[in-house]
Amino acid sequence: MSDVGAGAASGASGERVRESGSEASDAVQRAASVFEEELAAGLAGAEKLEQRFRAEHRIDPEELNTIVQRFRDDGHSVIEVLAERLGDFQSEDMRSLAQRFTKDAHGLIDTFANLVNLTPEIVDRLTDQRGPASGEKPGNGGQ
Amino acid sequence: MAVSDQSCPHQTETDTDTVVFVEGKLAEYRAPVIDTLLEGLPTEGAPELYKLVRSYPSRPGKGLRSALCLATTRALGGDTAAALNSAVAVELFHNGFLIHDDIQDDSQFRRGQATLHAQYGVGAALNAGNATNLLGLRRLMANRSTLGAGLAWDIFRETETMLGHTLEGQALELAWIRDNSSELSDDDYYRMCLKKTSWYTFIYPCRLGTLLARHKDFSVTALDRFGWYLGAAFQIQDDVLNLVGTYERYGKEISGDLWEGKRTLMLIDFLRRSSGPDRERLHNFLGKARASRTAAEVSWLHQRLLELGCVEHARLAAQQLVAAALAEGCGALAAAPESDDKRFLLALPSYVVSRDH
Numbered sequence: 001m002s003d004v005g006a007g008a009a010s011g012a013s014g015e016r017v018r019e020s021g022s023e024a025s026d027a028v029q030r031a032a033s034v035f036e037e038e039l040a041a042g043l044a045g046a047e048k049l050e051q052r053f054r055a056e057h058r059i060d061p062e063e064l065n066t067i068v069q070r071f072r073d074d075g076h077s078v079i080e081v082l083a084e085r086l087g088d089f090q091s092e093d094m095r096s097l098a099q100r101f102t103k104d105a106h107g108l109i110d111t112f113a114n115l116v117n118l119t120p121e122i123v124d125r126l127t128d129q130r131g132p133a134s135g136e137k138p139g140n141g142g143q
Numbered sequence: 144m145a146v147s148d149q150s151c152p153h154q155t156e157t158d159t160d161t162v163v164f165v166e167g168k169l170a171e172y173r174a175p176v177i178d179t180l181l182e183g184l185p186t187e188g189a190p191e192l193y194k195l196v197r198s199y200p201s202r203p204g205k206g207l208r209s210a211l212c213l214a215t216t217r218a219l220g221g222d223t224a225a226a227l228n229s230a231v232a233v234e235l236f237h238n239g240f241l242i243h244d245d246i247q248d249d250s251q252f253r254r255g256q257a258t259l260h261a262q263y264g265v266g267a268a269l270n271a272g273n274a275t276n277l278l279g280l281r282r283l284m285a286n287r288s289t290l291g292a293g294l295a296w297d298i299f300r301e302t303e304t305m306l307g308h309t310l311e312g313q314a315l316e317l318a319w320i321r322d323n324s325s326e327l328s329d330d331d332y333y334r335m336c337l338k339k340t341s342w343y344t345f346i347y348p349c350r351l352g353t354l355l356a357r358h359k360d361f362s363v364t365a366l367d368r369f370g371w372y373l374g375a376a377f378q379i380q381d382d383v384l385n386l387v388g389t390y391e392r393y394g395k396e397i398s399g400d401l402w403e404g405k406r407t408l409m410l411i412d413f414l415r416r417s418s419g420p421d422r423e424r425l426h427n428f429l430g431k432a433r434a435s436r437t438a439a440e441v442s443w444l445h446q447r448l449l450e451l452g453c454v455e456h457a458r459l460a461a462q463q464l465v466a467a468a469l470a471e472g473c474g475a476l477a478a479a480p481e482s483d484d485k486r487f488l489l490a491l492p493s494y495v496v497s498r499d500h
């Protein structure tokens with residue numbers, strides 16, 4: 001790293017540098033928060049998928065899989081963050097409860113995600129059984 | 144500065160060892176990428192266009208983005224040959240961005256030489272940037288026959304996401320300069336940084352590398368947080384080097400960000416903390432077009448950023464972020480076997496804050 005200019009961090013700015021120690025420790029929290037917001041905005045993908053299903057009566061399994069995978073990853077991350085905080089409890093009972101909660105929560109996320117991944121097949125089958133949407137004639141592709 | 148994380152056994156080297164190792168690996172990853180890129184440039188049709196397209200990739204550079212793509216692929220057990228085409232695409236998109244970014248910022252130097260628009264004019268440079276992106280798209284299309292339609296489509300979708308984030312980030316920054324925005328927070332900076340820099344420099348190449356490795360235990364987002372923290376630290380360090388580096392090592396004009404009025408973490412810090420004559424002088428300076436700013440004004444701003452500790456504040460933030468990046472990287476790659484590629488990825492946090500160019 002270049003040391004040019006490092007000498008200026010003295011005198012009046014020295015105090016500023018010390019203050020910066022605690023401010024800079026916020027850098028990671030701020031960055032993490034911005035990232036989570038962007039990921040949440042990415043969930044708009046789920047809304048787009050729903051809109052397309054309403055219009056086209058089919059679900060793209062690849063697209064759904066991508067959304068579910070991101071939900072699964074983020075869900076596991078959130079549980080880990082919570083588990084770290086719960087692990088701070090002093091009582092053995094509480095620690096044990098926290099461990100059980102963590103395990104159940106991870107399992108629930110995976111089960112839910114696996115169930116959702118079955119959706120395209122079920123929906124497409126139901127759509128096929130229901131036949132073409134009203135106003136469409138079978139065999140002519142709705143034209 | 145060596146970054147330490149006791150839960151990660153990879154950080155036992157000195158700054159010098161890290162820089163030597165990382166730069167050696169960067170050169171190793173870069174060579175086949177640049178060779179393939181240059182060899183694949185069209186030779187017919189419009190030689191005057193491809194002469195310009197050839198310019199930036201031929202100049203000395205780190206090749207960081209394509210290196211990340213290849214290193215991630217290899218660290219997760221993937222095949223280098225299958226990943227090379229995508230790594231070239233990553234490099235092409237990067238060079239396309241650089242050409243356009245230099246026009247938008249009216250930067251005068253890039254990688255130790257005059258920028259493309261300074262040499263050939265804005266029109267020709269703009270066209271060369273578009274052509275560079277077109278060549279990147281062609282590389283992605285070529286993936287279909289070598290990687291199969293499914294993986295090629297996943298890579299294409301990641302590229303579309305990356306382009307969206309990058310263009311939105313650039314728009315944010317340009318709007319701040321155009322509107323002379325002075326009420327910005329650190330969060331605004333991080334959001335711009337995530338979208339404009341981190342996504343295409345770190346998150347996107349890591350995602351491509353993860354996809355290309357086809358490892359069932361690593362999801363495409365496995366290295367997202369590693370990439371994001373690293374990207375933020377990288378950008379902050381780049382902003383710092385723009386003020387305190389040397390042209391010989393940095394390769395871009397020193398204080399160029401001040402001439403451009405770029406809203407860096409340091410400038411936002413100064414904007415937040417300044418008052419009275421300082422604030423008035425700063426606001427007047429930022430309200431001017433680049434051509435109207437004087438060397439004396441830039442020198443004053445440069446000095447105030449140092450005196451008030453804004454530069455040190457940014458350096459400390461970068462150090463915190465590289466520590467977080469290392470922790471995330473160690474966690475994400477814990478199941479990957481030991482290799483030089485994994486070591487390279489986990490040495491990057493230290494390198495980012497140790498580099499001077």
